[in-house]
Amino acid sequence: MSWWHRSSIRFRLAVVAAAVMALLCTAMAVFIVVMVRQTAIDQRTEQLFANAMNIGAQLRQNVPDLSESNPGQVVQVFDPTGTMVAATPEMADSPPMTGLRPEPGTYATTTTCDAQVFPGGCMIVLAYPVHRDDGVWRLNVAVPALPWYVSPQLIVPLTVTWVLMVGAAGVGSYRIVGKTLQPVGGITGTLRRITSSDLRHRVPVPKYHDELRDLAETANRTLDRTERAVEKQLRFASDASHDLRSPLTAIRTRLEEAMMDPEDADWPRTGEALLDSVDRMQALVDDLLQVARLDAGVCCRKAPIDLTELVSGELKHRRTRTELRQCLAPGVMVEGSRIELTRLLNNLLDNAERHAVSQITVSLTRKDGQVVLEVGDDGEGIAPDQREAVFQRFTRLEASRVKDPGGTGLGLSIARQLAQAHGGTLTAEDSDRGARLVLSLPALVGKRD
Numbered sequence: 001m002s003w004w005h006r007s008s009i010r011f012r013l014a015v016v017a018a019a020v021m022a023l024l025c026t027a028m029a030v031f032i033v034v035m036v037r038q039t040a041i042d043q044r045t046e047q048l049f050a051n052a053m054n055i056g057a058q059l060r061q062n063v064p065d066l067s068e069s070n071p072g073q074v075v076q077v078f079d080p081t082g083t084m085v086a087a088t089p090e091m092a093d094s095p096p097m098t099g100l101r102p103e104p105g106t107y108a109t110t111t112t113c114d115a116q117v118f119p120g121g122c123m124i125v126l127a128y129p130v131h132r133d134d135g136v137w138r139l140n141v142a143v144p145a146l147p148w149y150v151s152p153q154l155i156v157p158l159t160v161t162w163v164l165m166v167g168a169a170g171v172g173s174y175r176i177v178g179k180t181l182q183p184v185g186g187i188t189g190t191l192r193r194i195t196s197s198d199l200r201h202r203v204p205v206p207k208y209h210d211e212l213r214d215l216a217e218t219a220n221r222t223l224d225r226t227e228r229a230v231e232k233q234l235r236f237a238s239d240a241s242h243d244l245r246s247p248l249t250a251i252r253t254r255l256e257e258a259m260m261d262p263e264d265a266d267w268p269r270t271g272e273a274l275l276d277s278v279d280r281m282q283a284l285v286d287d288l289l290q291v292a293r294l295d296a297g298v299c300c301r302k303a304p305i306d307l308t309e310l311v312s313g314e315l316k317h318r319r320t321r322t323e324l325r326q327c328l329a330p331g332v333m334v335e336g337s338r339i340e341l342t343r344l345l346n347n348l349l350d351n352a353e354r355h356a357v358s359q360i361t362v363s364l365t366r367k368d369g370q371v372v373l374e375v376g377d378d379g380e381g382i383a384p385d386q387r388e389a390v391f392q393r394f395t396r397l398e399a400s401r402v403k404d405p406g407g408t409g410l411g412l413s414i415a416r417q418l419a420q421a422h423g424g425t426l427t428a429e430d431s432d433r434g435a436r437l438v439l440s441l442p443a444l445v446g447k448r449d
Helices: 002-004 008-062 152-180 182-193 211-260 269-296 307-317 337-357 400-401 410-420
Strands: 073-078 082-085 108-110 123-132 135-144 302-307 324-329 333-336 359-367 371-375 425-429 434-441
Touching: 002 082, 008 073, 008 123, 008 135, 008 152, 123 371, 152 182, 152 434, 211 269, 269 410, 302 307, 302 337, 307 337, 307 359, 307 371, 333 434, 337 359, 337 371, 337 410, 337 434, 410 425, 410 434
Parallel strands: 324 359
Antiparallel strands: 073 082, 073 135, 108 123, 123 135, 302 333, 359 371, 371 434, 425 434
C-alpha cells in the first residue's frame, strides 16, 4: 500500500468518494433487481394460476388436447392413479415436473432446476388439483424462471447508471477537492520561497472563512513571530559584536601605544588598563552565556529555598557606596535555583546602585500566595514610557550611559528572563522617588531548606 500513501490527498479522496458511491449504487441496484425480480415472479405466478384455472375448467369437461406446443409454457395432466394422460410435446416423455400435492381448493408453486425434467434451465412450476367425478386430477403448469438479472432491459440501464454515477462521484470529488485545496498550493509555493535570510513573504489568505483560512492566518502569524525572533537575534548579534568590539579596541590601542616605545612604556599602568577592558569583556561574555542558556531553556535544578535567608546573606556581604535599607519578612519560601535567584538579586542591586544617590531600599513580603521582592533607589527614576524598554537587551538609557559607560545593557533583561523561568514577573512600578523594580514569585508554603 505504499503507492496509496504516496498518492496525493486529492487522488485518495476521489478514490474514496468513488468507492463509497460504488457501494451505494451497488446496494441500490441489488435492491432494484430483487424488487423487480420478485414482482415479475409474482406476475408470472399469477399468470400461471390463471392458465391453470383455464386448463382446469377444460379438464372438468374433457381431457384437453395439449398436442400443440404452447411457447413459454409446459403442461402435464395426471389422472387420480398418477398416470400422465396429457402433456405438451416438450413434457410428453418427462417425469412429473414436481411432487407437490396441494390440498383441494389450493395450489402450490416451486422453482426447480432438475436437469432430467428441464434440461434447458430452471422453471417455475405450479401444481393445481382438479376435482372430477372419478377423483382428483393433478395439473402441473410451468414457465421458465427469471434469470438473476431479470432481463437485459433492466440490467443494462442499471449498469450504465452505476458507471456514470461512480465516474461522476470520482471526477467530481477530484475537481472539488482540487478546487478546495488550491490555496494549499499557494501556501506551499510561498513557504518554499521563504529562507532564513528572506522572511518577508506571507502566504495568501483564502477569501472563505474556513479551516484553510485559519491555517493560512496561523502560518502568517508564525512567520511574523519567526521574523521578529530572527530580527531580534540579528540585533542581539550586532549589539553583542559592537559591545565586544569596544574593549577589544581599547586593548589593542593600549598595546599598540606601549609597543611603540616599549622601554619607556608604563607597563603597570598599561596592565591595569588592560585588566579593566578584560573585566568588561568577561562581564559581557558571562552575560551573553547567561542569555544563551535562558534562550535555550536551560535551567538549574530547582529546590525549596528560604528567600529571606538568601537576600539577607547577599545584602550582608555586599559593599555599596550608598546606604542600604532592608525590610524582610521572615521565612519566605520559594522553589527555584539558588544560583539563578542570586544572579537575579545582584542584577537588581547593581542597577539600583548605579542610579542611587544616597540610598537603596530592599523589601521582601508575602501576599496572596505570591512572594514580592522590591528593590528601589533614590535616583532619577524611569519614565513611564521607558519602563518596558529597560528590560530589552542592550537597552541603556542616557543616564545609565553617563554613570556607567562600561555597562552591557543586559542586566535587567537577564533578571526578567530569570524571573519568568521561575514562573514569576519583573516590572518597573511607580515610586515617589527614583526607580522601583518589583519581582513577584509563587510562594512555597510549609517547606524549608
